[in-house]
Ligand SMILES: Nc1nc2c(ncn2[C@@H]2O[C@H](COP(=O)(O)OP(=O)(O)OP(=O)(O)O)[C@@H](O)[C@H]2O)c(=O)[nH]1
């Protein structure tokens with residue numbers, strides 16, 4: 543790896559429960575022997591994801607750190623990325639040189655994507671349990687993330703989803719950007735994920751990958767700590 547100590551920062555976003563933490567654990571398990579890795583998690587009120595990943599035992603627990611984001615998970619990965627950037631840079635300093643830092647977004651809806659000021663590339667994770675038509679609904683993450691995952695394909699028979707059709711719908715929304723059908727029970731798919739991460743790591747470290755902003759989010763609402771509804775729009779971060 544080059545001498546500069548900046549890592550490849552890889553964002554992992556997607557709706558609640560689609561398997562973001564599991565995917566990060568999988569990447570760590572597959573690549574910890576080949577690459578120096580770190581993980582930052584973003585949770586709304588807790589450090590649950592960081593604790594889950596530490597418990598998975600796939601990485602030195604010190605290399606997994608949590609950022610608590612408060613009411614809006616989008617803000618922390620898009621509008622005010624400073625706490626995340628500081629967390630990434632602290633990790634890079636403490637474990638230099640790191641090859642890849644994976645940043646997990648707080649689980650939310652279809653609209654959350656990372657600012658290119660925080661990550662060099664991003665994965666958007668859907669799962670078959672969310673319904674076969676989700677890929678057709680589009681949105682910035684589905685349309686323009688560097689990699690779209692259709693996760694938990696092992697569950698497809700139980701939820702009546704046609705995986706090839708869901709992948710084809712996703713591909714149609716993405717103008718040639720890659721789509722990967724993934725299941726932790728399908729070693730071939732795990733290998734394809736590993737290969738994608740390795741290739742992207744190479745591209746980023748050789749300066750041949752240009753970070754892309756998937757685009758702005760639609761106006762949306764959250765409830766805050768007091769149960770109050772907050773509606774807002776996120777501006778472009780550049
Ligand atoms: N059947 C099946 N279940 C999976 C797979 N990957 C993850 N899961 C399960 O899906 C559930 C949610 O996984 P997480 O990795 O916690 O999902 P997440 O997106 O990080 O969730 P939040 O951070 O809460 O948004 C867990 O019960 C996982 O065990 C898979 O390939 N197949």
Ligand SMILES: [Mg+2]
Pocket residue numbers: 562563564591646649
């Ligand atoms: Mg998680």
